[in-house]
Amino acid sequence: MPHDSHDHDHPHALLPPDPALRVKALETILTDKGLIDPAALDAIIDTYENRIGPRNGAHVVARAWREPDFLQALRDDATTAVADMGYFGRQGEHLVVVENTADTHNIVVCTLCSCYPWPLLGIPPGWYKSDAYRARVVREPRRVLADFGVRLGDDTAVRVWDSTAEVRYLVLPMRPENTDGWSEEALMDLVSRDSMIGTAVAGAAP
């Protein structure tokens, strides 16, 4: 087939050019054929808009800061440890927690698509899915961190995790100083979504 006719070759070109109308058209066609229940779409949206988000991950982090036994359970088998807290499901089937230290700062990306630990952090933010983040963070993580206002010292190495398989990574940020004895709830408020991806540090203003 001729190379200049891709608009005709790709099925999506049969749909309206405006993306909002394209989605609406697909939903209508599939609903008419009995393949989609619009109420199921509402239920999926409600789940990711209102029920699953970064507070789940913050709960895991705050607990790991307070409870050495739980931290060890995370190291041994994070998937099971967080499932026991009720956090499991799609895009969180195989979980590994990576710990920031004074020597090493971890950052997570998926350069090939936008893999992300949904049950712990919700759906990924726009920048995580952007070409700029996917392209740059493996090569120049420190310049990307600067875009977030974060500067690491020369004594800290960066380790970037490219999620090329179905394993999902959660960064365990360093516990901020002077938080001894804080409640789990108070510690959770120090844990931003970005700190669990590695583009922020815990305790900083989100």
Place this chain on the structure above:
Amino acid sequence: MSRVHDMGGRFGDGAVVPEPEDERFHEDWHARALALTLAAGSLGKWNIDVSRHARECLAPRDYTAFSYYEKWMGGLAALLVQTGVLSRDELAGVDRGTLSDLAVRRLSADQVAGVLAKGGPADRDSDIAPVFAVGDAVVTRRIAENLFVAGGHTRLPGYAAGARGRVLRYHGTHVLPDSNAHGLGEAPEPLYAVVFAASELWQHPEHPRDEVVLDLWQSYLVPA
């Protein structure tokens, strides 16, 4: 030949722009596109590797111009036609369509929570024993292409091809996307986290101690 999605290490994409944590969807149709994709996936006509390959097969000019969820819609339209769920005429609105035989598999609202909770684990038993141990030096295949299908799906990014690294973790045996994306079976094999010095991947690393870790299947690797 490479595909446009394999962009790790590319220059020229500009700044990363942070956004507030409470921002979930930028447009209402983004949420609808996400939900439509998940609901259509539950019809069982394709797996996650097939769906990733469909998005990667968008024409580069579309992939580049499309926002994230437009890519999903482009991939979904391709999958629906490829698998015979929809005809091109139905997709174009020329033919109104009739009730599908697949309608018995339609995801209902009361099934949503169970389906999302179940997910789709990728670990499987395998006859292939691990040949590398944590700490072993390995080299990735020099050519980051699918071994079975010309232009096929792979999860070895171009930037990490032919690089020397060290096994950091063993994840057990997982479905091989290069096979599963093309209807060739799940072909599970050992999967490892492999760490590479940034200086092994880039001419001008930002810091001598920086590293990049990738999850790589055994058939992507050879002993160093």
